[in-house]
Amino acid sequence: MSIVLVALVAASILYALWKFYRFTANYPPGPFPLPFVGNLHQVDLGSRQFCRFANKFKGLYTVFVPIPTLEITDYSLIKEAFIDHGEDYVERNQLPILDDILTYCKNGGVINSSGDNWREQRRTALSILRDFGMGRNVMEEKIMIANIINEVLFGYLYTLEDCDGLVNFVEEFDDLLQGLASSYLLPLAISFPFIRRVPLLGYYAVDQHADKMRKIHQYVIDNVDRTLKAYDPEAEPRNFVHAYTQRMNGNAFLDQANLIQTCIDFFSAGQETTSTTLRWAMLFLADNQPQQNRLREEIHQTIGRDKLPALADKNNMLYAQATLHEVQRLANILRYNVFRKTHKPTEIAGHKLPAGMTIHADIHYVMWNDPHFVDPKEFLPERYISADGKSLRKDLVDRTIPFSIGRRSCAGEGLARIELFLALTATIQHYRILPMPGRKIDLTQQALFIGGPKDQELTLERV
Ligand code: HEM
Known part of the structure; x- marks a missing residue:
């Protein structure tokens, strides 16, 4: 009986291993992954993440962290992907746990959205910035003042004596990014969401970051609310919030949640x-x-x-x-770099990539290692x-x-x-x-x- 049991367990393990390595074989070659953790034990999270193997696998390779992620370390290949086949790589990888931590609304704003909503939010935001004179003289005068993003979005400036709100935002956001980038538990929780429900482990893996992000969201929500109190639909818009609100009429993509998410995106990416x-x-x-x-x-x-x-x-x-x-x-x-995702099966340098694969175009590696830079x-x-x-x-x-x-x-x-x-x-x-x-x-x-x-x-x- 016990021999049968041992044989059964061994067969199940062998089957699971066979399935795992058959799964990994669907991706371009890279460092050898282990079941469950993939290559997580080999990458140096929080520092230089995935380019560690760039010398061995020239140009591109898959790292399992543990979700399969294509690391591209060569400029021509980044160009092949993002310019020549740009449409195939235009989406963000909306991983549910990361979305829970980072986003104010699902598939909202510019940085983390995909599909038609991303197109419309990005188009609207860039068009408002152009209306405000980005690239023209009006903007130049404003830019000479440090907290430009605050002024563009909400129409007011911080003074040096009274800038605690802004300074806190920047510090808290830095702290959050660093926590996310250096966590080994978070990538595991992304692949194995049950971790989030384990007491204590779930807090350290996910909820501590979500708590920090909520505080950052609140800062922007308060500012949007304050700005909207002074909104006059008849008046010429003087800031992003007013201009976006004016465009909401008749455009189903433009709503309050997307406005707040877009402000969060510009605020956090632009400081x-x-x-x-x-x-x-x-x-x-x-x-x-x-x-x-x-x-x-x-x-x-x-x-x-x-x-x-x-x-x-x-x-x-x-x-x-x-x-x-x-x-x-x-x-x-x-x-x-900000991660992308293949939104349909595609090919790069003769390798087939399935739909939904995470893509990391390592611009950091290129700028310090491309042999064109002597x-x-x-x-x-x-x-x-x-x-x-x-x-x-x-x-x-x-x-x-x-x-x-x-x-x-x-x-x-x-x-x-x-x-x-x-x-x-x-x-x-x-x-x-x-x-x-x-x-x-x-x-x-x-x-x-x-x-x-x-x-x-x-x-x-x-x-
Ligand atoms: C030196 C300054 C900056 C650098 C190096 C930088 C770099 C980047 C990079 C690498 C991305 C990811 C692009 C991709 O996925 O291919 C990005 C996205 C983005 N950045 Fe910047 N950025 C800078 C300043 C700004 C400023 C000032 C703003 C806003 C006022 C901003 C707003 C955004 C937004 C909204 C996105 C998301 C775009 C999208 O997903 O469509 N960034 N930035």
Whole structure:
């Protein structure tokens, strides 16, 4: 009897293993996965997630974390997927547990929605931003003030003395992202949802993050409510909330829940990203005086010493453009790209991919490892300037992809690029940035979701 039982158990285990490895064989090859945990034990969550195997499997491979995720580490393959076959990869992977933690409404807003609702929310948001003059002079004046997103969305600015709400938001959001990115329990709970119902384990895996996100949601909900109190349907809209509300008439996709989710998305995606990039810019330029001097010379020659930089100046400033590309490439702030999903069976580099596969296009890996960037850890804006000194090198600009690429790339790219250009040129126009006397600049990137520099002081000299 016991021999039969042992044989039965052994047969079941063998069958389960056979099924598991037959399942994994449906995906492009990658590091050998174990049942249940896949490759979770091999990846360094919270730091550099999936690119660990990039040297072994050139260009792309599957990591099971434990859900099968395609890691793409080569620019041409990211382009093949997101541009040449863009429509196949345009969806987000709406995993129920992550949705529970992150989203205010199901399939709402811009960042995490899919299908027709995503198309309509993104189209509406970009159209409102364009109406407010993104890329035109109106926006330039506003951008010179730090909390631009707050003003665009809700129509008011924080003052330096009274910005606790904003600072709390940013800190709490950072904390949440870091917690999500470094948790080993969360990916397990995503694949095995029963974990959420296990006392204590469920709290650490899922509910602690959901609690933090609810507080962040509340901040935005309060702001939307406050802004709506001043809404006048007859008046020209002066902020995003009013403009969106005006467009609700006759458009079934536009409702209160999507408005709040879109504000949450723009608020959370638009703060820390740009300011962290600017912090890096200051450090790179403090550490590289010849480059800083060359940038300042170009600013003084093109704009002068007194006039504020305007977006129209950018086209005449090759070195500033090169500097901005190099800052974004070397700062490389997003240690993870936002995940996508194949929404129908497709192919990449001759490998078949099933519908519903999670896709991670590793823009972070490309910007620090693509062989087109010689000495990739050096700050060399000159690398972007063509041999005749008259234009930018298209091959390098194309591979500099901090905003990702394709139809689902960053919806705030236009705004962020204006912010970065104006803030950087206005600062260097008037100040020389120097290390503190006797100290070296520390350019180590912190292993956080948004990879900022370590806090350090700099010297500013008026020029
Ligand atoms: C230096 C600054 C920024 C960087 C490096 C950055 C980077 C990114 C990246 C890599 C994505 C994912 C794209 C993809 O899935 O392929 C993204 C998405 C997004 N970003 Fe940004 N971003 C920045 C600033 C901003 C700003 C200022 C805003 C808003 C005002 C913003 C709003 C968004 C939104 C709404 C999405 C979701 C787009 C969609 O799913 O359709 N970002 N961003």
